[in-house]
Amino acid sequence: MTATPGTPSTQPYPTPSDSRGRGTAWALRDTLALVSLPVLAVLVVPGAFAGGGTRRWFGGRAESQRAEAQAAKDAAAAAFYELDTAQRDLRISVETITAVDDSPAARRAVSDFEALGRRIDEASRRYIQAVDAHDLDRDDLEAATAVRARGELTAAKDELVRVKQELDRFGEGLGPLLGKAETQLARLAPAVERARQALLGASNALDAVRGKGLRADDLAARLAALSPELTRLNEGAGRHGVAQTLERAERVQREAAAIRAEAERLPEKAAEIDHRLVSLRTRAQALTTRAGQVDPVLSELRRRFAAACWQDLQQVPAQAAENVRQAELKLREAQAAREAQRWPDATSLLSTVRALLNTTDEAVSAAGDRLQRLNAVQKDPQGEIERTRFAIRDAQRLAMTGRTTPDPRHARPLDDAVARLERAIGTLEGRHPDYWHFLTEADAVRRTTARVVAQIREERGGGAGH
Incomplete structure (x- = not known):
């Protein structure tokens, strides 16, 4: 709406911005008239109405029409003011929605509001033209002119009221979208703060780990990668959008929380790797001893049973020895990775060692189990x-x-x-x-x-x- 409220003779009315600069003068004259009329009522005597410099009066009917026209002007001004206020309030609501929501429903709401804005501009233009067309304070205002002014101002007021009703209905329909947008806005500040606190927690956890002699370089690199995200969070939703900022805050919080959890568990992981190194080394030594017992078992199988009963076990001793050798090599690599604090490498190597020893254990056990079962069925x-x-x-x-x-x-x-x-x-x-x-x-x-x-x-x- 292009006009701004002014000051009419009896109650406020908006002064149009395109009224050729006369609005302020009108408001001032109306104000002076309110102050000076009582003085004139005292000073003027009967018969002075025909004198020079005094206001001409055309009788009761003309003044009645002037008053009715002024009342219509005041009613139109009030309708204009109410419409302008409602439009301003709804613009804030629409801007709130568009800041958060880019859904088809939100885009449709923006389009509908723009269409209503064009209707409001048209109704406002008609009102301003009606105000500009008639000077109701003219001394020689005729009754017919006052009647015409009242009609145009009343029509302008009715149009303003109708558009205001359309605007009200539009505002009621915005309820769900506005509620969703306000909910997201309410989540924004807490989400950003949680992300900041999560980053601080991760940083403190890394400091504590380093204090125990553990470098945690990979975790430090992951935390450093979040630094640009923190910069964007600090730049705010005004620059990056509410939805994007919310998503970024939640992602930063998750990643920082994961880094903190891994850092806090790092001393335990180091101790666990140390324990597994000792345990698997002991198991490899035990399997070396057990693998050496396979040859006597195979010798007995060959001596007592048909070839079909033991041929598939022929390669067990050699394969067991090779598996144990590979396992011991991987154990040395895992020990080196542990000392270099390359935790993922150490963990992966230990898993390989365990798989090799499991395979060897099964093969060595199979030879003994075979002899036991064959003895039982033979008996x-x-x-x-x-x-x-x-x-x-x-x-x-x-x-x-x-x-x-x-x-x-x-x-x-x-x-x-x-x-x-x-x-x-x-x-x-x-x-x-x-x-x-x-x-x-x-x-x-x-x-x-x-x-x-x-x-x-x-x-x-x-x-x-x-």
Whole structure:
């Protein structure tokens, strides 16, 4: 709205900015008239109205029309003032929304407000033209002119009121967007402060770690990388936007908190790495001793059992020795990384050592377990046979529970398991039975029956036991 409020004869009215510079003079004259009229009422005597320099009076009807026109002017001024105030208030609300929200709804609100602004400018122009067109204080104001002025000013006032109503409805519709924007603005200062405090906490934690002789160079580099982000936070949302500043503050807080947590845990991590170095070194030494016992086991396997029972174990001694050698090499590298305080490298190397030793442990254990199982089945093959047959019969009973004939999906794999077991038993005949083949087949048959049992129970909702 381009006009600013002025001072009419009876109550404030806005003085238009494009009224050719007469607004201030009008306001001054109106004020003087209010002061001087009582004096004139005392000094003027009847009959003096026709004298020179005095105001001409045209009778009661003209003065009545002048008063009504002035009242219409004052009402229009009041409507103009109310519309101007409402527009200013809503502009603040819209600017609050646009500072925070770039959603389609927010952009639409800005567009609608601009359209309303054009309606307000048009209504204001009509009001200003009506004010400029009529000098209601003229001595020779005619009744017809006063009537015309009252009509134009009333029409201008009505238009201002209608636009004000549209503006009010628009303002009511802004409620959700404005509430969201104000919520984000309320979050802004606390979020920035939390980010600053998190950075300070991370810096203090690093200082404490350095005081214990730990460098934490990687953590220091990560903290230094956040310095430009702190600069942007200090520059404020006015430069970088509210939403972006909020996101930046929350990200800085998260990263600084992570740095602080890692720094506080660093002494514990160093102690843990030291412990793992000692533990894995001891384990490597023990595996070296155990690997040396594989050759006697293999010798016994070769002497007592068919080649198929031990051929896959032939490479265990050499592979175990190589794995232990690699593990000890990685342990020395891990020790060097620990001394250089390259914590991620030390941790990674120790994980490699552990994997090598696990593989070696399994291979060395496999040779001893193989001899133990072969001894057992050679002494009593019937025990393994009965254990496997019991598993099959148990699965068959479950398959028949509540049925007169088994489901083919269950019966077929169980029948195949029976045949497979019988074939495996057949390999025990002859001068050099392949006990290991028998054991692996029996294991496979039991795994098959276990899968059938699990399938049946799942289909029955886990209900039927046996």
